[in-house]
Amino acid sequence: xxxxxxxxxxxxxxxxxxxxxxxxxxxxxxxxxxxxxxxxxxxxxxxxxxxxxxxxxxxxxxxxxxxxxxxxxxxxxxxxxxxxxxxxxxxxxxxxxxxxxxxxxxxxxxx
Amino acid sequence: xxxxxxxxxxxxxxxxxxxxxxxxxxxxxxxxxxxxxxxxxxxxxxxxxxxxxxxxxxxxxxxxxxxxxxxxxxxxxxxxxxxxxxxxxxxxxxxxxxxxxxxxxxxxxxx
DNA sequence: CAGTATCCCCTTCGATACTG
DNA sequence: CAGTATCGAAGGGGATACTG
Numbered sequence: 566x567x568x569x570x571x572x573x574x575x576x577x578x579x580x581x582x583x584x585x586x587x588x589x590x591x592x593x594x595x596x597x598x599x600x601x602x603x604x605x606x607x608x609x610x611x612x613x614x615x616x617x618x619x620x621x622x623x624x625x626x627x628x629x630x631x632x633x634x635x636x637x638x639x640x641x642x643x644x645x646x647x648x649x650x651x652x653x654x655x656x657x658x659x660x661x662x663x664x665x666x667x668x669x670x671x672x673x674x675x676x
Numbered sequence: 677x678x679x680x681x682x683x684x685x686x687x688x689x690x691x692x693x694x695x696x697x698x699x700x701x702x703x704x705x706x707x708x709x710x711x712x713x714x715x716x717x718x719x720x721x722x723x724x725x726x727x728x729x730x731x732x733x734x735x736x737x738x739x740x741x742x743x744x745x746x747x748x749x750x751x752x753x754x755x756x757x758x759x760x761x762x763x764x765x766x767x768x769x770x771x772x773x774x775x776x777x778x779x780x781x782x783x784x785x786x787x
Numbered sequence: 788c789a790g791t792a793t794c795c796c797c798t799t800c801g802a803t804a805c806t807g
Numbered sequence: 808c809a810g811t812a813t814c815g816a817a818g819g820g821g822a823t824a825c826t827g
Contacts (some may be wrong), residue, residue, distance in 0.1 A: 655766050709809055
């Protein structure tokens with residue numbers, strides 16, 4: 566609480582380890598749990614659920630449950646979540662443009 | 677390495693706990709270490725140095741050392757660091773616009 | 788299929804003390 | 808003033824097993 570600088574509020578919402586990645590996927594299309602897991606091969610079930618819960622609590626992500634067997638749950642961005650789009654777009658664009666540079670630098674850091 | 681989605685490269689560079697906050701300050705003006713510590717009251721010396729070192733290794737931040745006693749070091753964004761400006765601006769703007777909402781939500785989460 | 792519950796490692800981070 | 812080193816606590820996060 567009582568942020569020293571407003572951008573800390575932004576970080577509170579999108580600062581989780583996987584949140585930006587999840588939202589970047591959901592910005593393109595809504596997804597069910599199993600789809601998210603498939604397109605994010607390295608995330609664990611636990612982290613996926615945990616991050617989605619937090620996004621949901623923050624009002625960024627909507628969770629639609631279909632009452633059927635087997636269960637089906639679809640996640641999508643809320644209107645509030647869409648307000649983050651400029652940030653997500655900028656982050657995605659930067660990543661696409663600089664990915665080779667970053668990969669090189671990070672590789673050297675491992676040594 | 678080998679990101680599953682390009683935005684992960686972005687997160688590798690700005691994903692640290694304090695990196696965005698530091699860069700948001702440096703985007704306004706270059707700062708010396710003691711100034712950064714002053715405007716970020718809750719960061720520890722250790723974390724400040726650590727995050728700055730990583731930003732420096734990633735080529736985002738420049739470290740200018742004045743050879744004098746007592747020591748003086750000034751940090752600023754590199755040209756490469758300035759390429760992140762659209763992201764930082766978007767994050768700062770969103771935070772300013774939604775800070776009350778976020779503060780309320782986060783407060784309730786603590787309960 | 789979607790989610791929860793444990794166990795537990797191991798990284799992160801704070802506190803403190805110390806150097807040039 | 809700027810930075811390093813060390814120690815220890817805290818919790819993030821993985822692996823696994825289990826439920827409806």
